[in-house]
Amino acid sequence: RKEVEQDPGPFNVPEGATVAFNCTYSNSASQSFFWYRQDCRKEPKLLMSVYSSGNEDGRFTAQLNRASQYISLLIRDSKLSDSATYLCVVKKGGGSYIPTFGRGTSLIVHP
Amino acid sequence: DGGITQSPKYLFRKEGQNVTLSCEQNLNHDAMYWYRQDPGQGLRLIYYSQIVNDFQKGDIAEGYSVSREKKESFPLTVTSAQKNPTAFYLCASSTREYQETQYFGPGTRLLVL
Numbered sequence: 001r002k003e004v005e006q007d008p009g010p011f012n013v014p015e016g017a018t019v020a021f022n023c024t025y026s027n028s029a030s031q032s033f034f035w036y037r038q039d040c041r042k043e044p045k046l047l048m049s050v051y052s053s054g055n056e057d058g059r060f061t062a063q064l065n066r067a068s069q070y071i072s073l074l075i076r077d078s079k080l081s082d083s084a085t086y087l088c089v090v091k092k093g094g095g096s097y098i099p100t101f102g103r104g105t106s107l108i109v110h111p
Numbered sequence: 112d113g114g115i116t117q118s119p120k121y122l123f124r125k126e127g128q129n130v131t132l133s134c135e136q137n138l139n140h141d142a143m144y145w146y147r148q149d150p151g152q153g154l155r156l157i158y159y160s161q162i163v164n165d166f167q168k169g170d171i172a173e174g175y176s177v178s179r180e181k182k183e184s185f186p187l188t189v190t191s192a193q194k195n196p197t198a199f200y201l202c203a204s205s206t207r208e209y210q211e212t213q214y215f216g217p218g219t220r221l222l223v224l
Contacts, residue, residue: 008151034212041199041220042217042218043201043215043216043217043218044154044201044215045215046212046214049212087153087154089212089213097142097205097206097207097208097211098156098159099213101153101154102153103152103153104153
């Protein structure tokens, strides 16, 4: 089992739709979680950190489920500009700061 | 503005040639990383460095070498031993705190002639 797994997609959704991605992780000692966005032929950029209590930033909501070992990203009212690949990133605790990246989920928002 | 710069944006390598990719950061981060990304694939860690004059191999270090003589700089050399070097190379930096995220440079696209 891979350390961090994501459905590669693509997820094809119309503008205005709500879409959700999940990311599962295998190491129960994982402590920090992030979602990055990567546009085509560009570098990944931090979208949001994921906290135990969940967090929201405008149309984006991230949640953590430690019992089932997954994190989720919900995008409401999708825009054309949301089209990108969304990378899940997990860091272990215990002094390790090296992140593990998922392969990403591709989102295509169409008119 | 603080950030990470990589140069060049595009690099062409001839057979048997070593090439060096530059990465500089002014974020005062201790840790720096090199990743390789192939089309449709995730990021794979090549090398990372926690502190000046120290670095460790990542998952795919064969055919690559690095140095960390200054905190701000972490150049990557793609040697002739790397038989399939065509890829998108990303440099990143971070603090060494587990709750802190990484910041990426704009990347270098390496092509073999």
